[in-house]
Structure formats: structure tokens, C-alpha cells
Amino acid sequence: MPNSATDDPEYDLAVIGAGAAGLAGAVTAAELGLSVALLDTSAQPGGQFYRHPAPALGATRPEALHHDWSTFTGLRRRLADSSVTLLAGHHVWTVVRAETGGRWDVHAVTGADGDGERPVRVRARAVLLATGAYERQLPFPGWTLPGVVGAGGAQAMLKSGLVLPGNGVSPAGAKPRAGGRVSSAGATSRAGGRVVVAGSGPLLLAVAASLAKAGARVPAVVEASGYLGYARHPRTLAVNAHKMVEAAMHGTALLRHGVRLRTRSAVTQVHGSDRVEAVTVSRLDRDWRPVRGSGRRIVCDALAVGFGLVPQLELATGLGCTTRRAQDGSHVLDLDAQQETSVPGIWAAGETGGIGGAQLACVEGELAGLAIAARLGGRPAPAGSARARALGRRRDRMRAFASVMAAAHAPGAGWSRWLDDATDVCRCEEVSAGRIREAVTDFGARDARTVKLLTRAGMGWCQGRMCGAAVACLAAEGPGEALPPSPERRPLAVPVRLEVLAALTETAASESGDPEASAAREEGTGG
Numbered sequence: 001m002p003n004s005a006t007d008d009p010e011y012d013l014a015v016i017g018a019g020a021a022g023l024a025g026a027v028t029a030a031e032l033g034l035s036v037a038l039l040d041t042s043a044q045p046g047g048q049f050y051r052h053p054a055p056a057l058g059a060t061r062p063e064a065l066h067h068d069w070s071t072f073t074g075l076r077r078r079l080a081d082s083s084v085t086l087l088a089g090h091h092v093w094t095v096v097r098a099e100t101g102g103r104w105d106v107h108a109v110t111g112a113d114g115d116g117e118r119p120v121r122v123r124a125r126a127v128l129l130a131t132g133a134y135e136r137q138l139p140f141p142g143w144t145l146p147g148v149v150g151a152g153g154a155q156a157m158l159k160s161g162l163v164l165p166g167n168g169v170s171p172a173g174a175k176p177r178a179g180g181r182v183s184s185a186g187a188t189s190r191a192g193g194r195v196v197v198a199g200s201g202p203l204l205l206a207v208a209a210s211l212a213k214a215g216a217r218v219p220a221v222v223e224a225s226g227y228l229g230y231a232r233h234p235r236t237l238a239v240n241a242h243k244m245v246e247a248a249m250h251g252t253a254l255l256r257h258g259v260r261l262r263t264r265s266a267v268t269q270v271h272g273s274d275r276v277e278a279v280t281v282s283r284l285d286r287d288w289r290p291v292r293g294s295g296r297r298i299v300c301d302a303l304a305v306g307f308g309l310v311p312q313l314e315l316a317t318g319l320g321c322t323t324r325r326a327q328d329g330s331h332v333l334d335l336d337a338q339q340e341t342s343v344p345g346i347w348a349a350g351e352t353g354g355i356g357g358a359q360l361a362c363v364e365g366e367l368a369g370l371a372i373a374a375r376l377g378g379r380p381a382p383a384g385s386a387r388a389r390a391l392g393r394r395r396d397r398m399r400a401f402a403s404v405m406a407a408a409h410a411p412g413a414g415w416s417r418w419l420d421d422a423t424d425v426c427r428c429e430e431v432s433a434g435r436i437r438e439a440v441t442d443f444g445a446r447d448a449r450t451v452k453l454l455t456r457a458g459m460g461w462c463q464g465r466m467c468g469a470a471v472a473c474l475a476a477e478g479p480g481e482a483l484p485p486s487p488e489r490r491p492l493a494v495p496v497r498l499e500v501l502a503a504l505t506e507t508a509a510s511e512s513g514d515p516e517a518s519a520a521r522e523e524g525t526g527g
Helices: 020-031 069-081 151-161 203-213 234-238 241-256 314-318 358-376 386-408 413-418 433-441 448-455 468-475 498-512 515-524
Strands: 010-016 036-039 085-087 090-097 104-110 119-129 133-135 148-150 195-200 220-223 260-263 265-271 278-283 296-299 302-307 309-311 323-325 331-333 346-348 424-426
Touching: 010 020, 010 104, 010 358, 020 036, 020 069, 020 119, 020 358, 036 104, 036 119, 069 358, 090 314, 119 358, 119 498, 133 151, 148 151, 151 195, 151 203, 151 302, 195 203, 195 265, 195 278, 203 220, 203 241, 203 302, 220 265, 234 241, 234 386, 265 302, 265 413, 309 331, 346 358, 358 386, 413 468, 424 433, 424 468, 433 448, 433 468, 448 468
Parallel strands: 010 036, 010 119, 036 085, 119 346, 148 302, 195 220, 195 302, 220 260
Antiparallel strands: 090 104, 104 119, 133 309, 265 278, 278 296, 323 331
């Protein structure tokens, strides 16, 4: 509903992110009587996990490329039946407390890349952050060659574009028709390119199984960690049996397609002139240092690589929300039992509190929706209700497994031994490992921020999402005790045009009725 003073839409709750957590939180809150706005950068809901082809591709069975598709169809049906306002194609760049009314201003820009024709401001009494995560990348020689993609990126190409990395083959029985579109998905296709899947974390098994099923030839899955870390927690495994079932399903699919699993190994170099032609896979010791003389070359057309996921916290840290260190070294939000952050009125669910998967995200989103509806309705917290107790038990059980998973696949300190000084670490600014090491050893940099100031590593378009983890690890290699990396507090979560910021200043001046600001604005326009 619009605010009569500003014409900006105003809601009880603004949910940022339309993945599993955001969908669950939005529909739960709406079903309990709240007015809800659901904002997402994508043109359609689902997030990264439930990413699916655009209608124009004509895929008739997108469920063939997904696990647990029924959960998404249920959430999508509840969304369609609810009063939730879906604001697709909205890139939220900041959330600030409104000057009056105890509300929050959610600022976004529209368009496929945030370059649409207009800025948008949504006002809400409460905010639920369900911003998900992005892949952690650790560089190695040759990782900038065409054909090297993120493991999650390869899966996104498959789910949303119906193509395979390496040669663009339409997967899963997709038959091209006029305009190159795809008419179906799900059956077996002709053989695609050779794609090595490497890195660390359970996502690798899912990605490799999906690619193999879709027609890619997967010579190997290269896992830098092992799986023995899970065996040290039998009780946690026993109460999360569904996770073992998922792993068994992926393992069976890999066996059926003849995919070899190589543990305690990593891709330490990519070979090729203008594209990927082969990779070198080396054995690793317990600290992820390459074992001398263990390198073996595997011929391939593409490499899908990723070392787990990192929560996307830019909006949360911009608000001043407290974080904590997870078992894999990443920063996650510190949340209470009701999913509320340290900033009153700001809740979070899903990967922002630690990487745990879509099922956990749905549970946390629903819990947050219950808590927000109770708070805004002036009712006690719902912790005592049977529904909330059941959800809380499921969350705690799955969070325990997520902690085991994070510890089992945490990057070892020796991974940087893969790097020679010529390897680009920051791709945007073309900053090499040698320049970063020089900043540390010769100029005394002891944290990622100082390295950035000296070398520009992390100042590019991705703002450190690709290189941040690597830069922090290299900074920690300097003499003496390195300062622990911490998430930066930034006013902008995504790139924003200056004209958007200027318009925001003008709006604030007109709302405040400040005559000096208004006069300055008129003078600046050359009246």
C-alpha cells in the first residue's frame, strides 16, 4: 500500500531474497495476516537452488534437473494464493532506518543488471534478510582461462539455460527448435563435453551427478577434503538420515555414469592456450599442500570448481548486524532462537546464518515468519506453540549437521602453495599473488583491507566476492600474528549509479522540508 506522504509502497514486512528461505518466510507471514513485499534480483522466484528455465525456453520438465522440486512447487503455489507482492528484478543496494515512524527503507534499482530506468524505495515495519550465498573460489594457475566456471555456476547454466559448460550442448534430451529454444528436459542426450568437477564440499557431488545425467562426460570429481570427518559424528548423522540418502543418490548416479571420485586431491593447474584443454590434479596432505610429484594430467574441455559457499552479508553488515565465525572460517550472522539479528526489527534466514541447504532454509524462513507476525501483532514470541517447537527442533538438528559439514570441508592453510607469483588472485583488477605477497612481506600488510589499499585487490566490479577469501588467506601468511579477517561494513551492497544516489538526496530533502537543501537543489539545477 502506498504511503500518502511519499507515494512509496509501505508494508508490514519486506523480504529480501526469493529463494527457499525468503519464499517460506514471505508466505508464512502473509498467511498470518501481514502485508508482505518480496524483492529479488531474478525475474522469477526460486533463488539459486530452485533456479529454473525461463518460460521462453519451453522446458516441459524442469523438475528433472532438481532435487526436492515438490517443495518449491508447494511454496510457489502458496505464493500465488497469498497477498504477497513479488517485486522481481529488484536489486537491493541498502537498507536504512527511516527517519520517522520506526520503519525501514529498502532501496533497490530495477533491471536485469540493476540498470533499469528507475530507483525504488519500499518501506516496511520489519525486514527479513534471505540473501543466500555465493561460491568461495581459491585461485590456481590457469583459473582465468575460458572454460573454467564455478561449480554452482555450472549447475545454474544447466538449470536455467539448459546448456552444459564446455561446448554448449543442450542437456537432458533437450531438442532444439526454432530460435534454438529447448522443448523438453529430463531424458538422456548425446554425449556432451568433458567436464572435471573440483573443489570441496557436498555441492560437488550434486553438480557432477546433474552434469552426468544431462549428458556431460565427467572424467573425475576432485575433492580436496575427505569424508572421514563426517564419521566422527555418528549421532548427528543418525538424526539427519535424509542427508545420507541424498549423498547415496548422488554417489549411485556417479557410479552409473562411471565417474571417478578422487579425495584429498585438487586441481593445481589448468592447461590450454585460449581455452581449457587439460588440468593437473595433485594429491594433498592434511593441510592441503600439494604432494610433490603427485600431479596427474586429465584431458577435459571445461572445469567446474568451487570450495563451498560463503553467506552474502553485505546488507546485514551494512546495518551493523553481529557476525560470528563458522567452522569453515567464514562469517555468518549471529541469530537468536527466533531468527532475529542483533539489530531489532531485522531477521534473517537460510544461508546468512551458515550454509545448510534448502530444507534448512525453508524451516528457518517459516520460523522467522512466525516470529515477525507475532512481534508486529503485539503477541508473545511463538516459541511455545507446537508448530514453532517442531520447527525449532528440525532447525537445530539440521544446523548441527551443517556445522559438521563446514568443519569437514574447511579449506586447509596450505592451499596457497598451489600459487606461483604470476597467478592472478583478483581477476577484476589483475592483481597477482606476487603483488599481494609483496604487500605482506615488504610493506607490512597484515589484513585483507590493507592489502586492498596497497594493491587494489578487491576493488573491482565483484567487490571481493571472487578474491576476498584468497586475499585474506595470503595476508595471514605474513610474519607475526595476522589480524583475523572480518566482514567489511559497506553502505552499498551492489553497484549503484550516481544519479540514483543524487535522486535519493533530493527525495530526503523534500521530505524533511529543509529549505536550505531545497534552495541548494534549485541553485544546482540552474534555475
